[in-house]
Amino acid sequence: MLGKDLLGLYDTSAEDIVAILDTAVGMKKLLTQNLKKLPHLQGRTVTTLFYENSTRTRCSFELAAKYLGAGTVNISASSSSVQKGETLIDTGYTLDAMKNDVIVMRHPMGGAPHILAKHVRASVVNGGDGMNEHPTQALLDFYTMREKFGSFKGLKVAILGDIKHSRVAKSNLFGLTKLGAEVVMYAPATLMPQGIDRMGAKIASSREEALAGANVVMGLRIQLERMHGGLFPSLSEYNRYYGVSEEHLRFADPGCIVMHPGPVNRGVEFTSDVIDAPNSKITEQVLNGVAVRMALLFLLVKNRQEGEKHE
Amino acid sequence: MSKLLIKGGKLVFADGVREGDILADGGKIIKIGQGLEDAGAEVVDARGLHVFPGLIDMHVHLREPGFEYKEDIASGSAAAVHGGFTQVCCMPNTQPVCDNAAVVGYIVARSKEVGLCKVRPIGAITKGEAGESLAEMGKMKDAGAVAVSDDGRPVSDARMMRLAIEYASDFGLLCLSHCEDKSLVDGGVVNEGYNSTLAGLKGIPRAAEEIMLAREIILAETLGKRVHICHVSTKGGVQLLREAKARGVRVTAETCPHYFMLTDDVIVTYDANTKVNPPIREAEDVAAIREGLRDGTLDCIVTDHAPHHRDEKSGEYNLAAFGISGIETSFSLSYTALVKSGVLTLEQLADRMSAAPARILGLEGGSLKEGGVADIMLADLDEKYMIDPKDFLSKGKNTPFAGREAYGRVKCTIVDGNIKYRA
Numbered sequence: 001m002l003g004k005d006l007l008g009l010y011d012t013s014a015e016d017i018v019a020i021l022d023t024a025v026g027m028k029k030l031l032t033q034n035l036k037k038l039p040h041l042q043g044r045t046v047t048t049l050f051y052e053n054s055t056r057t058r059c060s061f062e063l064a065a066k067y068l069g070a071g072t073v074n075i076s077a078s079s080s081s082v083q084k085g086e087t088l089i090d091t092g093y094t095l096d097a098m099k100n101d102v103i104v105m106r107h108p109m110g111g112a113p114h115i116l117a118k119h120v121r122a123s124v125v126n127g128g129d130g131m132n133e134h135p136t137q138a139l140l141d142f143y144t145m146r147e148k149f150g151s152f153k154g155l156k157v158a159i160l161g162d163i164k165h166s167r168v169a170k171s172n173l174f175g176l177t178k179l180g181a182e183v184v185m186y187a188p189a190t191l192m193p194q195g196i197d198r199m200g201a202k203i204a205s206s207r208e209e210a211l212a213g214a215n216v217v218m219g220l221r222i223q224l225e226r227m228h229g230g231l232f233p234s235l236s237e238y239n240r241y242y243g244v245s246e247e248h249l250r251f252a253d254p255g256c257i258v259m260h261p262g263p264v265n266r267g268v269e270f271t272s273d274v275i276d277a278p279n280s281k282i283t284e285q286v287l288n289g290v291a292v293r294m295a296l297l298f299l300l301v302k303n304r305q306e307g308e309k310h311e
Numbered sequence: 312m313s314k315l316l317i318k319g320g321k322l323v324f325a326d327g328v329r330e331g332d333i334l335a336d337g338g339k340i341i342k343i344g345q346g347l348e349d350a351g352a353e354v355v356d357a358r359g360l361h362v363f364p365g366l367i368d369m370h371v372h373l374r375e376p377g378f379e380y381k382e383d384i385a386s387g388s389a390a391a392v393h394g395g396f397t398q399v400c401c402m403p404n405t406q407p408v409c410d411n412a413a414v415v416g417y418i419v420a421r422s423k424e425v426g427l428c429k430v431r432p433i434g435a436i437t438k439g440e441a442g443e444s445l446a447e448m449g450k451m452k453d454a455g456a457v458a459v460s461d462d463g464r465p466v467s468d469a470r471m472m473r474l475a476i477e478y479a480s481d482f483g484l485l486c487l488s489h490c491e492d493k494s495l496v497d498g499g500v501v502n503e504g505y506n507s508t509l510a511g512l513k514g515i516p517r518a519a520e521e522i523m524l525a526r527e528i529i530l531a532e533t534l535g536k537r538v539h540i541c542h543v544s545t546k547g548g549v550q551l552l553r554e555a556k557a558r559g560v561r562v563t564a565e566t567c568p569h570y571f572m573l574t575d576d577v578i579v580t581y582d583a584n585t586k587v588n589p590p591i592r593e594a595e596d597v598a599a600i601r602e603g604l605r606d607g608t609l610d611c612i613v614t615d616h617a618p619h620h621r622d623e624k625s626g627e628y629n630l631a632a633f634g635i636s637g638i639e640t641s642f643s644l645s646y647t648a649l650v651k652s653g654v655l656t657l658e659q660l661a662d663r664m665s666a667a668p669a670r671i672l673g674l675e676g677g678s679l680k681e682g683g684v685a686d687i688m689l690a691d692l693d694e695k696y697m698i699d700p701k702d703f704l705s706k707g708k709n710t711p712f713a714g715r716e717a718y719g720r721v722k723c724t725i726v727d728g729n730i731k732y733r734a
Contacts, residue, residue, distance in 0.1 A: 010509070088626050109629040110511030111581030130629075132511025167511060194514065195505030 002299055004307075005117045005124040008133035009175040017175055021143050023295035024288070028143075031067070031291055040298050041070035044101045049075045049091070050127070051107045056262060056286065057127050057137070061104045064293035073100075088112060092120040101301060105129075123300045131165050131193075136296060137261050138171035140289040142179065144281050145216055147288070148257050152179035158210045158252070159201075160186045160244060161220025161269050164193040168261045169220060173201050186210035188242060190231040207242065211251040218259045219244060219269035235268050245271040257281045315728050316349050320357025320689060322679055323364070323661045333362065335685035338727035343681055355730070357689055360722055363661050364678050365397025365686030369668040370462070370487070370541060370565060370613035371638060373399075373430065376417065377406025382618040382706045384418065387638075388427035390616075390705035392732035394639040395721035397428050397686035398676060399616075400668075402462040403435040410435035410446040412454035419455040427731050428724075429686075431457040431674065436475045436486060440464040443471070445478055452482045457672050460487035462541060463588075465523060467493060473530050480536045485672065488527045489541045490548075491589065495519035500629055502590040506575040512628060517545040517596075520589050524548050528555040531562050539671060540564040542615050544589040546599035553608040563671050564603075565613045568644040569635055569711065571600040577711055583624040583631030585711045587617070601654050604663060611667035614641045618707020636707030640698055642690065644712065646719035685728035694720040 002016045009017065030038060046065035048058050058074065065072045077091075086094075088107075095103055096119075104125045105113050110132035117124040128134040142152070149155055157176055163169045163185050173183050177200035185196065186204040197203050204210035211217060222238055232238050249256070258270065258280040266272050275282060317333040322343070332347035333340055373387035382390075391399050401418065403409030409418065415432045422430030434451035438444050440461045448459055459479050465488065466472040476486050496519045501507045503514025524540055528551060531538040543549060543566045552564050569587060574594050577585045585591060603609035617634025624631050645664065649655040655663065669677030676686040698715050700708035724732040 087622075107627070109627045112627045114581050115625075115627060130511050131513070170508075170511065193508040194503055195508045198505055199509065 002303060004303070005113070006135055006296060006300065007113050007117060007124065007126045009135045009138055009171045010133065012135065012175070014178040017139065017142065017179065020139055020292065020295050020299060021146060023299060024143055024291045027294040028288065028291035031287065036067045038068050041065060041068035041301055044070045044301055045073065045099065046070045046102045046104065046297060047073040047075060047095055047100045048127070049077065049095070049103055049105045051077045051105070052128070054106055054127070056289070057106065060286070060289045061127065061293050064290050065297055067290070068294055068298060070297070088116055089119045092116045096120045096122055101304060102297060123304060125296065125300070128167055130167065132167050133171045134167040135171050136289070136293055137168050138175050139296065140285055140292040141172055141218070141259060142175055143288045143292050144257070144259060144285050148281070149215060152176065152181040155181040155216065156184065156214045156253070157181050157216040157218060158184045158186065158214035159218045159220065160207070160210060160242065162191045162222055162226060163187045163196065163220065164191045165223070165226065166220045172218070173199060184210050184214070186242070188232050191226070207244070207248060208251050211244070211248055214252040215256050216259060217244060217249065217252055217256055219264070221261065221263065222265055222268050235265070239268050243269055243271065244274055246273045246277070249274060259285060262286070314349055314352035315355060315685070315725065315730070316347060316352035317355045317357050317362060317687065317689070318347070320360050320362035322362045323657055324679060325658055325662065325666065328361070328657055333679065333687065335725070335728035338685055340679065340681055340683050340685050343679065355689070355723060359691065360689045361657070361692055362679065363395070363688045363690065364665040365676055365688050365724065365726065366395045366642060366664045367398045367668040367674060367676060368396050368614050368616065368638060368641070369400040369611065369672055371399045371401050371616040372404065372618065372634070373401040374618060375405065375421065376414065380620055384421045384430060385425045386704060386706045387616070387618070388422060388425045388430065390638050390703060391428040392724040392726070393704045393721065395642045395688040395690060395724055396638060397688065397724060397726045398431065398674060399428055399638070400431045400433050400457055400672065402433055402460060404440060404463045408435050408439050409433070410438050410440065412447065412450040415451045415454040415456045428726055431455070433458045433460050433487065435459065436461045436466055437471065442466050442468055445475060448479055448484055449482050452484055456484070457674065458485045458487050460489065460541070462487065462489045465489045465491045465493070469526060469530070472527070473534065476530055476534055476536045476538055483673070485537055485539050487539045487541050488523070490520050490523035490527065492519045492522045495522065500586060500590070501578045502575045502592045504575065504593055506578055510579045510581065512578065515590050517547055517592070520545055521547045521551060525551055528552070528560055528562055532558070532560045535561070537561040537563070542567050542570070542589060542613065543600065543603070543609060544570045544592050544596060546596045549599045549603040549608055552603070556608060563610045564608070565611045566600050566604065566609045567613055567615045568637060568641050568648070571597055571604065572644055572648050573597070573711060581628045582711065583628055584635070584709050586628060586631050586633055587635050588633035601649065604649065605654050610663070610671060612641065612645055612663045613668070614638045616705070618705050619709050621708060624709045634709065635711060636703065636705050636709045639703050639705060640710060640712050640717070642721055643698070643717035643719045646692065647717045651718060685725060687725040688721060689723040690719050690721050692719045694718065696720055
């Protein structure tokens with residue numbers, strides 16, 4: 001069963017993933033009925049602690065908590081304050097002393113939520129840690145895939161973009177391989193991490209090979225700072241050799257869907273005709289993100305309540 | 312100085328292990344033999360124990376002056392004799408940097424005042440370890456420096472390193488090179504490979520170490536001078552050294568217990584006690600390091616003893632300090648991992664941990680012989696114990712070996728014929 005925290009999908013079982021997705025179905029139903037004042041988390045507090053800029057993830061967690069009746073607090077700590085001032089562990093002690101139930105943390109360094117979780121009573125949800133994991137993004141991706149295809153068995157998911165720095169790619173890989181899907185990756189060699197093939201990913205040798213027969217075509221955001229760091233020469237060259245246009249999508253399965261964790265660079269990872277096509281789920285993913293986070297917060301707090309009864 | 316008689320131990324010589332007694336007087340070993348008696352001598356009962364030449368660690372960080380909250384010469388010396396070491400060479404990355412005769416002189420004077428093990432300072436290669444201009448090597452040598460190194464801040468400019476190797480040799484000083492091409496390290500914190508990807512931590516490729524190692528070999532070869540490679544961690548590094556030695560290049564090298572005992576599987580829990588530079592590598596590197604120690608490609612075992620405050624090892628992995636507090640576990644770990652598993656003989660272990668560093672730096676000690684200095688270590692090789700950093704005398708409790716069982720416990724450490732540690 002789901003434990004105190006959700007730190008990554010590497011350590012989460014297929015059963016727990018499915019349980020979260022199943023719970024999210026009901027949450028989405030309530031959301032689509034515009035029922036946004038639910039009692040599930042009444043009297044509970046959810047704090048978002050973000051050491052990195054984020055609009056959608058932070059907002060998505062905050063709304064998910066609010067829709068379920070929780071009190072919310074948002075803390076934005078600039079990345080530079082990681083280096084000086086209060087330590088992460090001391091911040092954790094402080095938030096714990098204030099009786100937070102859940103801390104959602106985003107942090108630029110891999111493993112930071114794991115360290116926080118060891119030092120606090122509150123449940124810790126990893127909202128993205130460095131190059132490590134972004135489990136709730138992957139969960140909402142899975143929800144979107146399952147909604148379309150019903151099952152993960154035999155599904156081919158092509159992930160294209162900056163795999164090396166992507167916590168989204170890794171959380172997707174860890175979860176999808178457990179759920180029975182096939183994951184194929186494609187990126188410039190400079191943006192492909194070592195050893196990912198040994199984690200279950202198939203590394204394609206061309207864009208066409210990656211897309212061939214794919215049911216899901218997922219793009220990852222290319223960050224400008226990677227170009228400045230010398231990892232690829234220009235956005236237009238990236239788009240020409242690694243980007244996906246409508247023409248490339250012809251290699252994929254005719255019933256495929258297009259996904260992207262956002263924010264999208266139009267004309268870089270995907271051309272606008274791909275982003276705006278009817279089979280693009282990019283906006284739907286955002287709605288699903290709220291439902292999945294509602295489900296996760298609900299399940300974690302339910303776990304806590306059971307724990308508290310035993311104390 | 313009083314006389315000391317070590318009776319009934321198994322003496323570890325270069326050519327074998329033989330039972331016998333050692334009589335020390337005036338800081339020297341005056342007699343080795345069977346059934347020695349001396350009414351005026353203090354007797355150390357060594358029955359059941361092995362008697363080694365005092366261990367020598369040519370690569371430690373004692374942190375004084377400047378970082379006394381991590382370690383100081385007193386605590387570092389106490390830790391050294393606790394670990395069986397009679398002589399240690401301390402790196403110059405202190406505050407101020409040990410790049411002049413005054414700091415060298417301070418360390419020498421302070422360590423004599425502490426009076427536990429012998430502390431031999433290593434001077435900086437360049438002023439401030441800044442890599443720009445040579446430090447006053449001659450004056451440092453006269454003040455007691457035994458080698459030069461910009462450990463931790465490698466000399467990136469090849470011309471500067473060439474000049475350093477040449478100039479240092481005028482004074483009989485050896486350059487100890489911490490090999491790390493910073494452009495390839497690029498902010499990495501662990502070995503680049505499967506586990507760095509798994510943990511989402513930035514990797515340091517082996518090439519970062521091997522490229523500079525190859526540079527030092529080529530410099531030594533073309534100049535016909537000596538160079539020493541610090542803490543070798545990769546299979547490729549061992550191979551480069553093996554080939555260079557076969558060609559007759561005057562290069563020597565060291566490695567540390569964590570490179571022949573651990574794989575980077577240990578990093579995935581984000582325990583910052585596993586963060587060290589160079590990083591802990593993979594199984595094939597561990598095997599190559601062991602083979603390098605066995606065939607002599609790697610001359611000696613050092614600890615790179617790098618004590619840190621617990622606050623520097625508790626938060627985010629990326630922010631934690633690099634380094635392992637290793638001087639109190641080195642003997643047991645090396646004995647357990649290398650001798651008990653048949654990689655080295657006991658005589659070879661004594662060579663790698665005592666005779667070899669003495670040879671490389673021209674230090675006293677390194678063997679048990681009549682007329683030699685009475686730097687001696689006694690250990691119970693059959694005693695098994697659990698490593699607990701609470702037992703460390705070092706201020707640095709940062710070890711990835713906590714909770715691990717090891718054989719071979721240091722029982723007594725004798726420096727210049729005086730007992731400095733006794734269990």
